[in-house]
Amino acid sequence: MKIKTVTEKVMNTVFFACGIVAxxxxxxxTGYMLYAGLPAIFKIGPAKFLFxxxxxSTAAEPKFGILPFILTSVYGTAGATLxxxxxxxxxxxxxxxxxxxxxxxxVRPAVELLxxxxxxxxxxxxxMVLVPFVAKxxxxxxxxxxxxxxxxxxxxxxxxxxxxxxxxxxxxxxxYEEASLALGATKMETIFKVSIPAAKSGIAAGVVLGIGxxxxxxxxxxxVAGNVANMPELxxxxxxxxxxxxxxxxxxxxxxxxxxxxIALVLFCFIMLINxxxxxxxxxxxxxx
Amino acid sequence: MKKLIAxxxxxxxxxxxxAGCGGAASSSAxxxxxSAAGQAALSGKVATNGSTSMEKVIGAxxxxxxxxxxxxxxxxDPTGSGAGITAATEGTADIGLSSRGLKDSETGLTxxxxxxxxxxxxxxxNNPIADLTVEQIKGLANGEVTNWKEVGGKDAPxxxxxxxxxxxxxxxxxxxxxxxxxxxxxQELTATGAIIAAVAANENAIGYASxxxxxxxxxxxxxxxxxxxxxxxxxxxxxxxxxxxxxVKEGAEQSAAVxxxxxxxxxxxxxxxxxxxxAVPLAK
Numbered sequence: 262m263k264i265k266t267v268t269e270k271v272m273n274t275v276f277f278a279c280g281i282v283a284x285x286x287x288x289x290x291t292g293y294m295l296y297a298g299l300p301a302i303f304k305i306g307p308a309k310f311l312f313x314x315x316x317x318s319t320a321a322e323p324k325f326g327i328l329p330f331i332l333t334s335v336y337g338t339a340g341a342t343l344x345x346x347x348x349x350x351x352x353x354x355x356x357x358x359x360x361x362x363x364x365x366x367x368v369r370p371a372v373e374l375l376x377x378x379x380x381x382x383x384x385x386x387x388x389m390v391l392v393p394f395v396a397k398x399x400x401x402x403x404x405x406x407x408x409x410x411x412x413x414x415x416x417x418x419x420x421x422x423x424x425x426x427x428x429x430x431x432x433x434x435x436x437y438e439e440a441s442l443a444l445g446a447t448k449m450e451t452i453f454k455v456s457i458p459a460a461k462s463g464i465a466a467g468v469v470l471g472i473g474x475x476x477x478x479x480x481x482x483x484x485v486a487g488n489v490a491n492m493p494e495l496x497x498x499x500x501x502x503x504x505x506x507x508x509x510x511x512x513x514x515x516x517x518x519x520x521x522x523x524i525a526l527v528l529f530c531f532i533m534l535i536n537x538x539x540x541x542x543x544x545x546x547x548x549x550x
Numbered sequence: 551m552k553k554l555i556a557x558x559x560x561x562x563x564x565x566x567x568x569a570g571c572g573g574a575a576s577s578s579a580x581x582x583x584x585s586a587a588g589q590a591a592l593s594g595k596v597a598t599n600g601s602t603s604m605e606k607v608i609g610a611x612x613x614x615x616x617x618x619x620x621x622x623x624x625x626x627d628p629t630g631s632g633a634g635i636t637a638a639t640e641g642t643a644d645i646g647l648s649s650r651g652l653k654d655s656e657t658g659l660t661x662x663x664x665x666x667x668x669x670x671x672x673x674x675x676n677n678p679i680a681d682l683t684v685e686q687i688k689g690l691a692n693g694e695v696t697n698w699k700e701v702g703g704k705d706a707p708x709x710x711x712x713x714x715x716x717x718x719x720x721x722x723x724x725x726x727x728x729x730x731x732x733x734x735x736x737q738e739l740t741a742t743g744a745i746i747a748a749v750a751a752n753e754n755a756i757g758y759a760s761x762x763x764x765x766x767x768x769x770x771x772x773x774x775x776x777x778x779x780x781x782x783x784x785x786x787x788x789x790x791x792x793x794x795x796x797x798v799k800e801g802a803e804q805s806a807a808v809x810x811x812x813x814x815x816x817x818x819x820x821x822x823x824x825x826x827x828x829a830v831p832l833a834k
Contacts (some may be wrong), residue, residue, distance in 0.1 A: 319715040320731040393751065402707035402754050405735040488714065488738040498736055508740050512602055512716035514628050 291529075298526030301519035303323075310523065316490035316500075318509060319518040320544030325520045327505065333493040334502040334531070337407060338475040338481070341414035344397055344412065345475075348415075349422030350457075353464075356423070357430035358452055384484030387413040399496060405487030407499045413481050416451055418471030425470055429463020430456055461544055469539045476531055479503035502528040593621030594807040598628075600634015600647030603718030604794050608647060610827040615814050616618035621809045635659065638797045639672050646797035649722065658664045658800050664815040665794040665829040668761035669723050670770040672746065673754045679703045681772045684789050690756055693734035698754065709733055709736045711748050711757040723758045726790050758790075760828045784833040794829060 302310050313326015352372070356365045382448045391412060396404030433456050441451040457464065479501070487498025488508050500508070506521050506528070513521055598608055605628055612624035629637070631648040635656055638646025652661050673679055675676060675787045682690070682701060688707040691697035692709050711734045713720035723728045736755075739745050742763045750767040753803065757768075761778055764770050770778050773789050782788035796812055798804070814820055821831035 276706065311698065317731060319717070319721070389751075397751075403709045403752065405737050483740070486709050489735045498738075500738075508714040508738065511740070512605070512628075512714075513716070514630075514716070517716065517729075 274305075274449045275289045294522070294526045294529050297519070297522040298529075299359055299523070301516060302526075304516065305416070305520065305523075310520075311527070314492060316505070318520065319515070323516065325516075327502070327524055329490050329492045330500055330502045330505045330524060331527065333407065333486075333499040334476055336493045337410050337414060337486075337501060338472055339501075340411035341418055341475045342468065342472055344411065344415035345418045345422060345471060349419050349467070349471070350426055350464060352419070352423045353426035353430055353467075354452055354457070358448075358456060372420055372423050375416070376424070380417065380478060380481040381484075384481035387485040393507060403487070403498065405485055405488065406496045407493050407497050408495050409480050410424055410486040410501070412497070413485055414475045414478060415480060417478060418475050421474055422464075422467045425467030426460070426464045429460035429467070432463065433459040436472055441442040462542055466539060466542045469535060469542060473532060473535045473539070476535065477503060477528070479507050483507060502531070551631075565785055570620045591621060592619045592807045592810055594623075596622060596624040596645065596805075596811045597643045598624065598626045598634075598645045598796075599629055599637040599643035599705065600648055600797070601631045601649040601666065601718075601794070602628040602716065603631075603649040603721050604647045606793055606827040607824055607829050610618070610823045611664075611811075611815050611820060614820070614823050615811055619807070619810070622811070624811060632788050633828065635797050638799055643804065644798075644804070645812070646768060646796045648797050649718070649792055650725065651793060651795070652728050652797065659797050660800050661793075661795040661797050662812060663793040663795050663832060664820070664832055665793055665824045666724050666783050667789060667794055668778060668780070668830050669719060669726065669756055669758050670761050670764045670778045671756065671790060672749050672764060672770050673756050675769050676753050677703060677756075677768070677769065679771060680769075681775060683774050684727060687773070687790075687825045688729055690724040691724075691727055691729045691734070692732045707757045709752055709754050710734060711737045711739065711745055711752075712796075713742075713745065713758075714740050716739050719758065719760055722792055723790070726792055761830065762825065762828045780830050783830045791830075 305313075310325055310327060312328050313324060315324040315326045316329060316330050317324045340464060352368075356368060356372075359502040360368065387409060391409050392404035394404070395401065395406060395409045395412075399408075422494050428460070435452070437455050437459055438451050441455040442448070446454065482501050486504060488500050488504055490500050491497045493499050502524055509517065510521055512542040589642045597610075605626070608626050612626060616622055616624055626647075627637075627643070631650050634643065634646035634647075635648050637643035638659060639656070646659075652659055667788065671682065676823070677698070679698065679702065686695070688700045690701065690712055693710075695701055696708055697705065698708055710733065712723070712733060715738075716742075724733055737748055741749060745757045745759055746763065746765065746768050749757040757813065761780070761783065764778075772778070776782050776787045776789070776806075778788050778790070783791045798812070798816065816832075824831040
């Protein structure tokens with residue numbers, strides 16, 4: 262009896278300690294990002310930093326405007342979502358409602374495999390296959406572009422969207438669908454007018470998860486986007502927030518290095534925002550039930 | 551658990567003991583040998599400060615030097631050539647590092663060239679261009695020349711591929727070709743290997759890379775008729791090069807460690823280290 266209570270207590274402490282580790286990491290990272298990122302923003306001037314359109318960190322008169330990076334990240338993520346969401350959602354519908362069991366069981370592992378491919382592999386294939394393809398198709402001198410990055414990101418966010426949406430679609434109570442079918446609606450009408458609306462908060466969570474992945478991706482994007490600090494256009498070489506940090510970090514010094522931390526801080530804020538959105542969606546879903 | 555800790559601690563202690571012995575043995579041996587040659591065991595600090603392009607060379611030299619002289623601590627502060635020369639003038643660093651020659655206004659200093667930095671200009675193997683002048687390269691780099699036919703090539707757009715801001719090779723290329731801050735890149739990549747791969751993949755590309763890194767997947771063009779090679783960099787005929795200089799104050803008292811480090815950097819054995827770090831040693 263006594264040993265039992267001791268074990269209980271010890272295990273309680275262990276669980277508590279493990280919980281603290283995760284929270285401590287978040288707190289430390291947040292604290293450090295603020296500590297490392299804020300000074301440079303104020304040295305440069307928040308407006309100049311956030312809305313400046315020119316980034317020339319090592320020029321004789323350095324310019325630290327990160328608007329090109331912010332816009333590129335926003336456009337890139339939006340573009341990837343625009344392509345990825347319809348494909349992902351319809352794949353989820355296919356897996357959950359339309360496909361015969363055997364086929365679904367073959368497609369599902371493929372989707373899961375897609376999630377497990379390291380981003381450097383996406384980047385490599387993007388660089389070797391997609392970039393030359395984009396250059397040829399659109400008759401460009403140089404294929405590395407926002408467009409190529411959008412295509413790579415669209416594929417990368419598919420698994421998040423498909424997996425979460427499918428779970429949400431599977432969780433729609435069968436009575437809803439049966440009722441719809443009994444009223445004379447066709448199967449497709451039922452899917453689009455009953456199942457998807459009923460699963461919408463789960464689908465939205467999947468989309469937000471995908472957006473989070475797209476905005477935080479660095480490696481694959483770095484290999485296909487060209488990494489020049491241009492204002493974003495579909496077929497120019499661009500730099501994302503993530504790649505702006507990673508490409509210059511290794512040889513940076515002084516204010517340039519501090520500014521890179523500030524970019525990371527801006528990215529961190531974006532990710533936080535997306536996480537809050539995700540939490541709100543998931544809570545809403547729970548509240549709705 | 552206790553046993554494990556005991557074992558780890560014992561191992562750690564044994565290791566420190568061994569390290570202590572090793573240190574004592576290696577530092578006593580040269581001092582015994584060199585005292586006969588009238589030179590005490592070196593100790594102290596060598597503070598270097600300056601060119602970010604010289605990071606690799608100075609890092610490799612410092613590492614090798616400290617391996618031989620355990621008591622010396624060589625520090626390096628990557629600030630840029632200008633700041634390095636200032637530091638040498640003001641005496642805040644023992645050695646200023648500069649990847650350019652001294653200007654006329656920078657007096658009272660001596661520049662000791664320890665290595666040369668040769669940068670190859672590379673194009674795709676299918677590009678018919680074989681030779682460019684520095685002026686033509688400048689035009690290609692800063693966007694004044696947008697089509698290869700303007701420099702005698704085929705009718706195709708120019709794709710300029712370079713390194714990221716802060717890279718020593720980029721700084722070298724841009725300062726030698728005189729396109730600092732005016733280079734119009736189509737791609738900025740973070741490694742020499744990536745540039746070579748990108749130039750190999752794009753028929754219209756032009757890029758630059760350290761001389762030592764160029765392989766036959768791309769074509770290194772001749773600049774004003776001179777092929778890029780170790781020899782042409784050493785004799786000065788290849789134009790796209792710059793010196794890696796140690797800048798010291800004239801008449802300043804130098805510690806034995808500083809003197810020894812400068813001697814070491816100029817020595818024959820340093821040549822291999824300089825080559826391994828991607829630069830070209832001086833002709834012997």
